[in-house]
Amino acid sequence: MEYALVSVAYLTSAVLFILSLRGLSSQDSARRGNAYGMIGMGIAIFATLTRSGMDSYWMILVALVIGSVIGQRMAGSVAMTAMPELVALLHSFVGVAAVLVGFATYLASSHGGTIFEIEIFVDVFIGAITAAGSVVAYLKLKGSLSGKPLLLPSRHMLNLGLVGVCVLLAIPFVAATEPVPVSVIALVGVTVLALGLGAHLVAAIGGADMPVVVSMLNSYSGWTASAAGFMLGNDLLIVVGALVGSSGLILSIIMCRAMNRSIVSVIFGGFGGEPVAKPGGAEAAQPEGDIQETDVTEVVERLLSARNVIIVPGYGMAVARAQHKVQEMAQILKDAGVRLRFAIHPVAGRLPGHMNVLLAEANVPYDIVLEMDEINADFGDTDVVLVIGANDIVNPSAETDASSPIYGMPVLQAWLSKFVVVMKRGRSTGYAGVDNPLFYHESAHMLFGDASASMDGIVAELRAKSAVAVG
């Protein structure tokens, strides 16, 4: 009876979790989805705590309270621009928890069996990879570590070697039927090696691939929970882990497709900053034409006389925290009768959907924020395109230049519009290290400077001009 009750509770929360993810299919139901998730989690914890046989409550309760306070603080204060870091950090906690649960389970177990021991081993292994990988990703996103990939010589062999040693360590571990020094040392050893492997895997991945990495780690954290479920014989953990694991995997696939990159090459790293070998004379690859510069006054005049305007935001907007200024400009233009929309590339920013969150934070209504597929056909009829801190996602060589490393990646066809304003801090290349012919395009005009400062100028001038027009 007791067992049945707990099982029903677990089943309920598993269903609630599925509904929770389902709820995220549209903005309208998303909040309800989040609530489902919370209720599901509450039921699962409550059912576990109240099952008979629970003994040492106080330690668990103290841990729950402390954890809640810390979580609340972290989540309550984080700026939306720092969301990628937070998500990466939270992933690492799942990994750490999985490793700890693995150790605890092993120490508490008196009888094993090969399958059970392998399960513990796998749980600790995946958990440690997730934990270390997430910490490195967190540091990279935060900027404490360089975004450049760390490319050790023969790094693939190194990874393989680490995995090989881990497999070897599994032999004495599985051979021991109960915790003895040798087997514990083996478990500690595999933890350390897996930590190193996780750190190395992520360290080898370049800045441009960060959205994929974060979603891969999301996936790993799910598989970790699943592995723990196998180990503990707990179906709820298995189900939830599988849900989260698939979710992360799908996000990674979506991101990879958006960058026209195979998922394998991203996981094993090394793309993001590989020096781009320029074939033959470097001048041959140099786009023809000159960069045309523009100034705030011209941009404002163009904006006010336009009928259709599309804004293409990129990571630069997040860095400059310019989203509120952008919203202000959008509002003024809307009042002036300009049709204004936002075009979001799937890999804009450092996290899937990052730009949407930032724009939502700035109060931009989501029905004018469109995805690439929805808006790409409209660039030809657009009077002004404002590219704010984006580069690779509007690079025409992805379509035209077969030698370009980003060739084949779907991009926003900003260059088809009549007038493109590119806001950029300097003349550098994007994260992928590829030169952008858009900047030399006849319709493109560069507005150099910090995006926030430029936006300030535009908003001020717009206010002055549109006030005159109305008055």
Next chain:
Amino acid sequence: MRLGIPVETYPLEQRVAASPAAVERYRKLGFEVAVARNAGADASFPDSAYEAVGATIVDQAEAFGGVDVVLKVRAPRLDAEGGSEVDLIREGATLISFVAPAQNEDLLKAFCARNLTVLAMDQVPRITRAQSMDALSSMANIAGYRAVVEASNEFGSFFTGQFTAAGKVPPAKVLVIGAGVAGLAAIGAARGLGAIIRAFDTRESVRDQIKSLGGEFLTVEIEESGDGGGGYAKVMSPEFIEAEMALFREQAKDIDIVITTALIPGKKAPLLWTRDMIEIMKPGSVVVDLAAENGGNCEVTVADQKVVVDGVTVIGYTDLTSRMANVASDLYGTNLAHLLKELGGAEGWNVDHENEVLRGALVAEKGEVMWPAPKVEPKAAPAPAATQPPAKPAATPQAASPKAATAAATGGSPPIFSQKAIAIGAALALLWVVLRFTSGTTGATAASIFVQHLTVFVLACFVGWQVIWSVTAALHTPLMSVTNAISGIIVIGGILMGMKNVDSGAATFIGALAVLFATINIVGGFQVTRRMLRMFHK
């Protein structure tokens, strides 16, 4: 390498193959440029303007015969005064111009006799990559605009409606037949003058483009797609044409201006505006027939003439682009510059047969006719592939946006089982083998429990897979943070370490630590998701 820009001698032709701005582009690609005396005069480009950008001024014979590549607008004339222009070109040299190889067999023979390499601007494939070289589109755009200007010249009233003290004037009603590049340009121009626009096209796919320019889309009630591939329309069935004619007769009563732009490649232009429709039209109305050079869409059109039939002015000018020779030359020159770049510039000059664009344009080489180019592997899928960004479907009779052809999908039927399916099958077989042999040693219970868990796991993966694909891209960050919170479910593992049967104090302590970390995750994840979702609003 040296480029030659001769004077265009075709009657009424005023364009030239290069504006001074285009010459600058050619020179940047490493070419020397020789321009025939007065080549740009009709297009308002004096010789001095060419000299200023570094071109040399030569005589006509030199521009043809003293260069490596001849750039022209019209195909060379076989019947020019003083003999064939083809014979003026140096043997073995290259010519780039409009050719229309389907209609000019003699010309192709003359090219071969002279051993010329000839690239036809009208044969550049209409694919996205070649858009910058698509001279048909750039010329059609000009023609469409000019058609409206010519019509307004003949039309005895305002385009835009007016309320004056002397009375009310209704706006002009314009019917555009064929919404290709020219048709769309005409719609835009007429709309800009304030007219009411209706547009007819056999292809449903252009409806949105017509609407976006402020036109009303007319269609007939018969289900038949007019998309003939490659951005052109095809010949329609008799029933369709009958319905179409009925629609036109209906419109003829009401319309002030008709602009027809219907062309079907390699065929005489379809007859769309018959004599009786002209009779129905109000006196003072205007018809502009952009297909006049190919026989005309209107029954009474006379090529290169303006005729008045029953009080209706019918314009059949074939030189609309020449009437805007200045901008037409400039755009054509830019198209040429892009093609020259595709050819590798002066340094890397190579007529690469593997290059889809160049092979498409190539009509003659080394004494052999190279037209038509062999069909490239079927690239256009019957329906645009769902994963492709929606290609702008601007195909049309007169000229089409080349993008429609880019919705490429690899052809060939897929094998019944994908590699993935085979891999999964192999994995299952391996699992079976492993279980078969381990169950003997470790006991069947452990194995069967494992398989039970595996069942749950695999099913859950499938559910997750199905559910997550429906998540909208805008919510990917919240999705990530909510799954993050949910993966904190591992907290249960930690809690279970506090159970009575766990007699190891160390295990309980480590379990509590795990609970701590997992709780941070749960609370943090849900909280941050809540914050984010609160921000999304319409």
